[in-house]
Amino acid sequence: MKKVQLNPVGWMSQLSQVEVAQLQDSTHSDLYDMFRNCCLAVLNSGVDEDNFEVLFAPYDDFDVKLIRRERGVKIELINPPEVAFVDGKLVHGVHEHLFAVLRDLLYMGNKYAFLHQTAPVDGPSTTDMVFDMLRHAKALEGNDELNTIVCWGGHSINLNEYKYTKEVGYQLGLREMNICTGCGPGAMKGPMKGAAIGHAKQRYKKGRYIGISEPSIIAAEPPNAIVNELIIMPDIEKRLEAFVRIAHGIVIFPGGVGTAEELLYLLGILMNERNAQQPFPVILTGPAGSEGYFEAIDEFIGATLGEAAQSKYQIIVDDPPEVARTLRADMEKVNKYRRAMGDAFSFNWSLKIDPPFQRPFVPTHKTMGALALHQDQNVADLAVVLREAFSGIVAGNVKAEGIRQIKEHGPFSLTGDPDLMTRIDGLLKSFVAQQRMKLPGSEYKPCYTISRGK
Amino acid sequence: MKKVQLNPVGWMSQLSQVEVAQLQDSTHSDLYDMFRNCCLAVLNSGVDEDNFEVLFAPYDDFDVKLIRRERGVKIELINPPEVAFVDGKLVHGVHEHLFAVLRDLLYMGNKYAFLHQTAPVDGPSTTDMVFDMLRHAKALEGNDELNTIVCWGGHSINLNEYKYTKEVGYQLGLREMNICTGCGPGAMKGPMKGAAIGHAKQRYKKGRYIGISEPSIIAAEPPNAIVNELIIMPDIEKRLEAFVRIAHGIVIFPGGVGTAEELLYLLGILMNERNAQQPFPVILTGPAGSEGYFEAIDEFIGATLGEAAQSKYQIIVDDPPEVARTLRADMEKVNKYRRAMGDAFSFNWSLKIDPPFQRPFVPTHKTMGALALHQDQNVADLAVVLREAFSGIVAGNVKAEGIRQIKEHGPFSLTGDPDLMTRIDGLLKSFVAQQRMKLPGSEYKPCYTISRGK
């Protein structure tokens, strides 16, 4: 049995004894399984495998313990994957990531007891909590130069699209912008890789490659090799909020239903009339040949949320320098607005996010079945519901818990307004046709059925 | 009316909105007066005046406000002292100190609601709180090289003694040790000044000059010009605990009753048998000509706490290099012990401090009169009581609240075991004779009377 003990780094290297005691207590909680799994995912950083079952299979005998010492806490790895070690020594970046997992899951988890929390939390305190987590992760300290670009997109895009994400990242890097993504492969890795080259050419030493994950997704999307700051938000809604509050601009690459979920979340917020004055650069972009994705999405949004929603983003096809130039130019507006508001550069406090966007949505057959999928409501409410629908489909596709439910009870059933359901069906089918629902090569078996209500 | 607005620095530059709201609420609390006064003291950093009434007199129209902005909080100074400004711009170090005051008094005060708290607090949580305050002050981050020497001693020592404290500081600085003191003039300034020269000669760039104060004393002892880290603990007991937990060694220079209080506190802790194995270097030192002070103290301790207490310190007369060499050599023992205990280098968790040493003592005529000043108790308990007696005398001498009480009700009356009272009287009289109770030149009018019980 191989054992490796790790000294704490970062915030976790300075804990009070009461904090250490709480951490150790938490090892008996059900948080602990999640902690163990996230550690295992992190130890597989950079491994090209997004099926968590395949990834985890060889590591049945892996375990992780917390060792309490007078001075604080150590992590002990039992039978960790060899891939994380170089000549018997844990790779430094992975070491940092493991303590990020400890910090975000157990330490912050103790502080807020927020996990598995499905009851609505009132607005301000969710935001304060998101802020506090980013602050502890030191993600805000270097974030005051208006250069954090959040990139969303699929984790299994084709090679042409992947190269394009690298090229956009390169152009952003040349303009000394940093990259924040969801932390996995594909469109989450390409922009970081490109930016790293751009930063090197500009001798820019402060390159940040921030990965924001959450416990149920990190196993399917372990941090890629470039991520140098890892943050694990407790659930998908807080992860989304972290993205939009840390971002100075957002680029959306082709992706699947997860990417659509992110876009719907974002549009729902930006359409809030209290955010009407907020300059918030959003660019949808992809290489020549990927126009189909954006056309389908754009058409769907036009038909459901309307032109107002469409006005919130700009589509740029096959022009990486233009993407980067546009964002760089938009920073001036962001700068002016934040100054006028007295808002921070590092965290967008002035963006209003209404409670429905913060409320954790736990997809089950019941909650999915109950979604109010009709257009007889205002567009912000519709955006919420659509976001939730797509979120459930992501869960059914790739998350352990979702897959388990589907296996047990069959596909989720979505019911609603016939016209809307037709549009949803059309969009999802276009994703299937473009092979965006699963890894290329495998055939996609839907985790949902669409029923057109009367 | 002159107004100056200051942007937050350090920890205070990243506050959540709920924290900002709490800060602003606190401006209506009685903490606020204390906050205002500490700010005023800090704005007088480096001014040679230890009478707070004289110091504050010209600044009746001074005020300080908190201004809430979306991004956080600003401090607004109204009619601040000119001395803190250079060509209209606040000195950077003072700027930092003001936000240290805000952090320690209001922000941490909100977190712990600890001020004016006289009820006993159970052990662990006081220590956790002290740790948390030092952590927020970033005082622990650079404190892991076993080189923090706490220096105690009088704030109005004579010139010969002052030069000696500089010389000791210089020798410590040459050996790359850092200085932590109570933050005022005299023996709190000299070692920092000397160390700064020693550090410069060694090209040592990480010189730390930590001042730990508390609200009731900072006005009488504003931070000297060298202090580059200011921490304000909520009361005298937590300040003392901060000193002993951050220290890797302690040097005690000649001083008055305050210095005696500190030594009694320290001995009381070190005599705890659970600390028997703990290597804790304590050196009493002064120049030739100041032996009288140490003789009086040493005799008093021998007679009251006994030889065991005397064995906890070493007296070195007129030999600064020897002081520094001894401490440097002792660090090896500290190193071994901390490693053996698994204790932190930056914070001495393994030192046991029993609740009586943590319990805030508020000197009033009643509490002073009730002190159990007799030798019919174990020495640790006696050390507690003696510490409190001397603490009360310090308050009566120099603290605003103490002086007010004395003015109103006459001197504190100390009663006890005749033999013990004679020794106390003798020690205090020796301080008076050596002009250690007040500034040289003025005549000392005792704030206490000694009654020998039967």
Next chain:
Amino acid sequence: MKKVQLNPVGWMSQLSQVEVAQLQDSTHSDLYDMFRNCCLAVLNSGVDEDNFEVLFAPYDDFDVKLIRRERGVKIELINPPEVAFVDGKLVHGVHEHLFAVLRDLLYMGNKYAFLHQTAPVDGPSTTDMVFDMLRHAKALEGNDELNTIVCWGGHSINLNEYKYTKEVGYQLGLREMNICTGCGPGAMKGPMKGAAIGHAKQRYKKGRYIGISEPSIIAAEPPNAIVNELIIMPDIEKRLEAFVRIAHGIVIFPGGVGTAEELLYLLGILMNERNAQQPFPVILTGPAGSEGYFEAIDEFIGATLGEAAQSKYQIIVDDPPEVARTLRADMEKVNKYRRAMGDAFSFNWSLKIDPPFQRPFVPTHKTMGALALHQDQNVADLAVVLREAFSGIVAGNVKAEGIRQIKEHGPFSLTGDPDLMTRIDGLLKSFVAQQRMKLPGSEYKPCYTISRGK
């Protein structure tokens, strides 16, 4: 006409007036054309084109001037390639490289008047000059940790081999080793790219990607995008000497006749008996499928220079971690030897390089024809001659001056000992067969003929 003026950086930002005057005088010398061409090559950094004629064709109207100001010298670019600019601003790394060109070609050229110098230079001073150039380039400052690995290999290797060079670089980077190459594409770029990822994962901030070029080759091999230190040695022999003196270990990937030239140079030196004790790690490595290259080379060396030469290198096939582990382990021997010798870590003074290895060889039909290609001499002399023969073939293949000569007078004619000539012919033919003489796809037309003397 577009003009861009650049402020000096690095060493060139502090010039005396006499140095500036000399620089400006040199703009009338024949060095200047070379300077202009190197600048143009640098401005094309990262462009994938190794045919200088194609590369330079669009920039007939490009020019570069030196502008003298009281404080020093500026570079003025006239009609520079757009590719070097981002939103109208020169990429910072290219800016640095341009002043490296100025430093190495004109400033050091003035100091040593070394260019086009074909007469033998006596040993010590060539080495002193090489040292001085590396010192001015600040290449020695960070080079004292025994972690500089020089990588040689072809610039147009196949994709499989390229990926392998990246993988080796990655493994070296994980072990915090830095990369120094000849600065172009292919095997000169792959190891840098891989190391950059390895460095990132280890949070290693001091990654160095040193490119050492020379004026006649830089146009054909402009610095790749990763090079963050550029040095241009005046001729091929000084470039080779810079490589071996700065290296703590050398990795040789598959390549063509240029790579063979480098290996012969190295073996000739290592076989000098005064270098017999010198530990000098040399590893020949490539992916599965590339064994042919090493077999041909190894066999050729065995047949010509003998087993002693073969013992100077190790061949590792298809095992990047093993390459890196071996080098890391060898550093211990290098460490011991340098200490024992009192030698510098940053520059291998104790390696003896005899004058024939320092003497610039200028390939012409006459010098090529006169090469003493026979085995009736000691192996060190033979290594010199073989190195020169291969050097001439490289010139005829890719260097402007060499190509011009071949165009005018037909192929170089090599004559010698039949057996040796047969071996040379065999080796060269194997390179042709493996498509290592030219870019894949084009047919290679030899720039030499082989005659077997009697």
Next chain:
Amino acid sequence: MKKVQLNPVGWMSQLSQVEVAQLQDSTHSDLYDMFRNCCLAVLNSGVDEDNFEVLFAPYDDFDVKLIRRERGVKIELINPPEVAFVDGKLVHGVHEHLFAVLRDLLYMGNKYAFLHQTAPVDGPSTTDMVFDMLRHAKALEGNDELNTIVCWGGHSINLNEYKYTKEVGYQLGLREMNICTGCGPGAMKGPMKGAAIGHAKQRYKKGRYIGISEPSIIAAEPPNAIVNELIIMPDIEKRLEAFVRIAHGIVIFPGGVGTAEELLYLLGILMNERNAQQPFPVILTGPAGSEGYFEAIDEFIGATLGEAAQSKYQIIVDDPPEVARTLRADMEKVNKYRRAMGDAFSFNWSLKIDPPFQRPFVPTHKTMGALALHQDQNVADLAVVLREAFSGIVAGNVKAEGIRQIKEHGPFSLTGDPDLMTRIDGLLKSFVAQQRMKLPGSEYKPCYTISRGK
């Protein structure tokens, strides 16, 4: 016999073998005695003793050797003064200073063969040499923010004046200005000490305390404890040129004949009409009570060089903040001028210094007797001669060689124009009366006689 070997630091840690060989050859030259003495002076840094005979007396058996190793050169100290060591280890700053001595005396001495050079050197190359020495000392790198204030003044001023120099330094330090002086005690130390406190209060980390000395004076004025950059110019004229070319402003405190020499040198240059446009802040300042010094100087200058010379400086009495404010404000003019000229911020190339100001003056009875002390010449020429006269008196007062000559041949005899001689006599007598010619306490015995020619 105690021996200590030192590894090279700074520029001296990277020498070529030819440079090392030259260094070692120089140990047989007459430079070497000077090198040994400067090392001894540096080893006494911070010792308060300005009589070199007293200082050196205990160290007859001190010696210094250069040890050649493959990698470069080490310094070996034999029987060095204990004062430079802490617990057996050389103080780091002294270590640096020793290699500065090696660099400036032997390394640069070899490069320029400039020592003891009395023949006139043509203008440009002296300046290039001064530049090159400052460049090698890395004194120019951090000197581009227009904040280097050169302070001149006596080394044995009274306590009141010393405190004043500290106060001026403090005010300069608060304004983030750096200090450059002649490197000894008194007015050369006070400003540095004050600035160090000012820098600390402003958290200014880049404080520079540059000492520029020369071989014949360093023994009498060893670097004080604050100097963190030491430069030793080969002779007094190059030292003066280094001061004026590195300065962004000059403050002149009370001093003796040496200070007068410096002022005359400066005025002679500033009165050059080609410098008429050059903004060059010069402030004469001292505490209340020291007006006499400035009145005497000012009157002398008015009577000899005229009003034009008087207009080149400003006298500020007893107002340190005003001194600092004035200089800070003047920086704007300096900024504009340097930009307009295209001149460097770190080195004042555009200041014209005519050859007579660069020509080394070696005071002997013959050269002193031959000085053309009459007003029948233009004021620049007169300034040259007066500077030389005062320079000779400094030598006779404090320099080893000067003292030896006076001891052997009696006082220097100065002859000239009666009116001028009367003025010179008056000025010198006022220095004697103010006890500025020697240490307070001792009686001054003039090293000169004044003859009034007809």
